[in-house]
Amino acid sequence: MTTMLIVEDELKTGTYLKQGLLEAGYDVTLVNDGRQGLEHILRQHYDLIILDVMLPSMDGWDILQQMRMARHEEPVLFLTARDNVSEKIKGLDLGADDYLLKPFDFAELLARIRTLLRRNRTQTSGTHRIADLVMDVTRRSVSRSGKKIHLSAKEFVLLELLLQQTGEVLPRSLLSSLVWNINFESDTNVIDVAVRRLRSKVDDDFTPKLIHTVRGIGYVLEIREE
Missing domain, CATH: 1.10.10.10 (Winged helix-like DNA-binding domain superfamily/Winged helix DNA-binding domain)
Structure with a gap:
């Protein structure tokens, strides 16, 4: 089963995402703290990681930078309420694979997830x-x-x-x-x-x-x- 990690501190958004993705057939883990999210990423493999930008203890930029430094190449989708072109560029430069603004349509999120997963299947084995x-x-x-x-x-x-x-x-x-x-x-x-x-x-x-x-x-x- 495809595994996903959601790092999102907004309880309502995180719960909504997790429930929707579970119903779509994915195995989903949700954490609400940035540093805990990084620990999960370094401890085990996920097929996809969904990151909020603003998080307690460690923001999404730092999580992405640390995981890429550690050569974790799992696809990362950023979710953020910030509609700022410079921040989108920053995320992509750090190694993000996609960027979706809140509020978002769940059908669009699923389409982006399917695209990232198809792309990731072509990468080498772990x-x-x-x-x-x-x-x-x-x-x-x-x-x-x-x-x-x-x-x-x-x-x-x-x-x-x-x-x-x-x-x-x-x-x-x-x-x-x-x-x-x-x-x-x-x-x-x-x-x-x-x-x-x-x-x-x-x-x-x-x-x-x-x-x-x-x-x-x-x-x-x-x-x-x-």
Whole structure:
């Protein structure tokens, strides 16, 4: 079943959207807070995300920017009451796929959703590979040399971020924000402890080693010559 996430703080609008999309045959999750919406996006895959612009704790622009930085390419439809050309351009430049003004006709919303879903079906599958490590995002499974690796939800998100940006150094500040939803200065040890646990599962019993520390900055996932 096609899955959707709605991030909308107006209770009446959110409830109306969810009910209508459920009746249209979609599997719908509704959250009312921006930061919670980003956590849902980074934790699991959705076929489509519907974002309001003005949200508590984190606005739609920031959510979109953070998810695209984390290489989450799910289609995003913005809903907003702001009829402003510059804001539409901003959303599209950040990686939005469509933009619909409130109030809107529900039939038009459904037509736009069907168009975005058809477009998204042509994209690649949610599988990441490096060396003998394979992550299937859709099935939430990880294996190495054919051996299944059991990860916690946070470890899965952490590994997915590293895989999505293979060869790029991810600063601790970015990891703490995207995976743990904490301010980097508040607790640096949690990142290092989590990476050590992930390494013990992904690297300790295998070669080559894939997760590397970049002293003073963060971590990178890549194949290095021994």
